[in-house]
């Protein structure tokens with residue numbers, strides 16, 4: 001579970017910046033897309049400018065998580081050079097290893113100082129400016145859930161769905177050994193009860 005220093009680091013990020021580009025690893029899975037969507041929803045609720053730019057398109061099975069007004073953009077160097085330059089912070093989700101970003105690796109390496117990484121895979125010595133890395137969390141979506149709800153925000157239905165998919169993906173719907181006690185006991189149930197979304201799949 002993440003600690004007070006992580007929450008402080010996230011609060012500081014929110015207070016200092018309002019223009020973000022979110023991205024994730026190659027071949028994005030449910031935790032990657034779910035974390036991006038959940039965090040994007042939260043940031044937009046605070047009036048921030050958010051774009052999501054990934055190396056690969058969202059798999060067909062996860063397209064339902066995308067918001068109509070926030071399409072996932074597939075990285076194109078010429079099209080995105082300005083977006084990356086103008087972003088106050090680039091936020092990496094569900095991957096901290098520099099070699100798992102594909103074509104995004106060079107621009108991210110060049111902008112590492114203003115890159116903020118949130119991940120649950122253990123990576124030592126990352127080049128990123130700031131890191132919230134917690135390998136005790138079962139999914140990046142769990143970390144996102146902890147961070148955004150600590151600010152007092154209640155995920156609405158789309159955000160809760162996205163975070164639920166992220167946590168479900170990485171825990172095999174709470175069956176894998178990676179499932180931490182805090183994971184099924186707190187995150188998804190609480191997310192669901194917070195947003196009153198009875199249609200979500202049950203555990």
Ligand SMILES: [Mn+2]
Nearest residue numbers: 031094140170
């Ligand atoms: Mn993950």
